[in-house]
Amino acid sequence: MAGTDRSKKSAPDDAATARPVPAVVLVEPQLGENIGTASRAMLNFALTDLRLVNPRDGWPNERARAVSSGADQVIDGARLCASTVEAVADLDYVIATTARSRDLVKPVFTPETAAAKLKQVIEGGGKAGVLFGPERTGLNNDDVTLADAVMMVPVNPSFASLNLAHAVLLMGWEWFKLGDATAPERVEYLDTRPANKEELVGFYEHLEGALDKSGFLRPVERRYLMVRNIRNMFNRAGLTEQEVRTLRGIVASLTRRVPRGEGPEEG
Amino acid sequence: MAGTDRSKKSAPDDAATARPVPAVVLVEPQLGENIGTASRAMLNFALTDLRLVNPRDGWPNERARAVSSGADQVIDGARLCASTVEAVADLDYVIATTARSRDLVKPVFTPETAAAKLKQVIEGGGKAGVLFGPERTGLNNDDVTLADAVMMVPVNPSFASLNLAHAVLLMGWEWFKLGDATAPERVEYLDTRPANKEELVGFYEHLEGALDKSGFLRPVERRYLMVRNIRNMFNRAGLTEQEVRTLRGIVASLTRRVPRGEGPEEG
Structure with missing residues (x-):
């Protein structure tokens, strides 16, 4: 969908991106396409801190850039990490995204609650991030154990497999909404006004x-x-x-x- | 991400899909990939009524099926239409998704408000749907005029171009949440319980x-x-x-x- 105001793109301290944001950590992503579409989804919602743990096809990945639709800021700024522990080392609070329950006693959040928790941590001066696992298997239990909480997206139980970039998008969307003041409903009157x-x-x-x-x-x-x-x-x-x-x-x-x-x- | 319970897939009157749902109308979609990922996103949130107006590469489209990750129910059930008017003929209420303001006086909803409005129409016994335009240009003004309201997704103003399937996903997610009773936060205690x-x-x-x-x-x-x-x-x-x-x-x-x-x- 068209609509980007390219004139605003070069502003380095754009209000939408100046706000501290949670990190997105993709653990062992398999497909460059998914890294690219996740990067696009991130930047749509002003998330710019991408960390990649051992992407299967290496990094940089030209396929990722090609499908990111110009999200160069995220692609170029992505940090390559050798382990999940390295990727989250500077973070104070980490949420692990999972599609199924794990054998661990840990708070399980909806995306909305996860976003609210991230906001709370970040507004308190902390650094926070969200882990997403490989496409086929999801996060392993060691990575989930490392996290403070789990995010599960409620989905149709008979078709529950969410695309990786789609999971990133939903988290970004719920995060972005918390800082967005768009009226739930409005009417644009352009050159006119409601009749009296x-x-x-x-x-x-x-x-x-x-x-x-x-x-x-x-x-x-x-x-x-x-x-x-x-x-x-x-x-x-x-x-x-x-x-x-x-x-x-x-x-x-x-x-x-x-x-x-x-x-x-x-x- | 893994997690689908395949055993539930064959149940024809699955509670999650038996509920009447809004139609998703893709007007002149260009890429089969986007039709496929949109279909997957739809079924993740129990949306099954897909209508395609003049898809550029024809229909059926094997690329769409390949990337839909098994959302055959949506792909096989998609209705091919010759015009937007034909695609919405049986609908009582239509929302047009746009990325930019149009020169039309019409209510503009966030995705949350759009979902609430769709729910209101459907619970009142009406049929409702959401229009999405071609990737490059979005809906033309004639199609927007046909709609009762507009949905705009609030995004980072300096990177506003949402992928077509991502726009469908957000609408599906907001719709699904209205019928979902997942606790915002819970802890699974498995074989144990909190210590007293x-x-x-x-x-x-x-x-x-x-x-x-x-x-x-x-x-x-x-x-x-x-x-x-x-x-x-x-x-x-x-x-x-x-x-x-x-x-x-x-x-x-x-x-x-x-x-x-x-x-x-x-x-």
Whole structure:
């Protein structure tokens, strides 16, 4: 999907990326594609600290860069580590992503709770990170033991295998949302604004006058109910001031006497 | 990531998939890979109604199936449509996914709000769906006009280009969460249970008795503070009954008099 504002790309202290972020640690990832799409997903949500523990096909990996859609900041900054212990050495708090329960007594978080916990650690001045295991097998139990908590993504139990980059994306998304102030619902009014009640009633009276003349609002004992329903229908549309003017234009146009010879053909 | 319970796969009326779901409409998708990974993402979150409007490389597409990791239910059930209007004809409510603002006065939802709206429509007995546009250009304005609302995913403004399957994944995830009852945080105790206070204090007294004998808790005027800090440290670990027994075993082992000749070698 298009939409990146390239002009903002060079700003080194961009507000969205200046915030301290959790590290993403990919342990023994197998496919360069997944490292690349995970990097893209990370940068979409302003995560920039990628650590790779023994990627199967080595590092750097041109396939990873090719599918990252320009997430060079993440790809170029990725740290290659020889072990999970090395990758998390500087971290104060680590969450291990797993797809199945392990034989370990440890808190298990949903992605939302995991993100909230990461935020809490980071806002307290600590460094935090999330571990993701190899595509086929997931993290081994030694790596899970190293972590302070486990993140499990609730999924359809009959099709539970999440793609590696998709798991990274969900964690990034839940993290990003905690710092995002986008209104849950908004309407952009561009060059116009919602019509006020005076404008709406002006239109309703204009329309009802035309309909009285055309005979639509008969019999008279049904007029009240018909008018109420028509007003309610237009009210529900949340019309803008401009749309009310358009509607008045439509009514005017439909009621204009067409000069003989310019009307629609008959028959 | 591993974890699918294959035994559940054949159940046709699986609770997770029996629930009516929103349709996912991919308009002119370019890459078979994206159709495949989107299908996988859909099924991870129990979405099964895929509609394809003029996919560039035709349909069926073996590349799509290959990368879907077994989401055959979605791939095989996908409906090929000649136009967006055809694809949404039976739907009562449609949300268009866009990456940028359009010159249209229409409600703009976050993915969470979009999911809540879809749920509201579907629980009211209606049929709903979400449109996703081609990778490079996104939906055209005619398709957006057809929709009742717009969904925009808040992203890092300096790297805003979301992968098509990733956009589908986020919508699926927000939808799935609304029907999911997973506890935000839980601890699995397996064959054990949290230690009760009697067990904990029993261990503390065992340890402190040993430390009194070994001389660790001196001088006596510091004993109270040292004991308090040691107890607090172990308390914070949230020990299980089994772990308390392990710790008592460790203390017993460390304080056992080793018979001459069986101790660790000296020097």
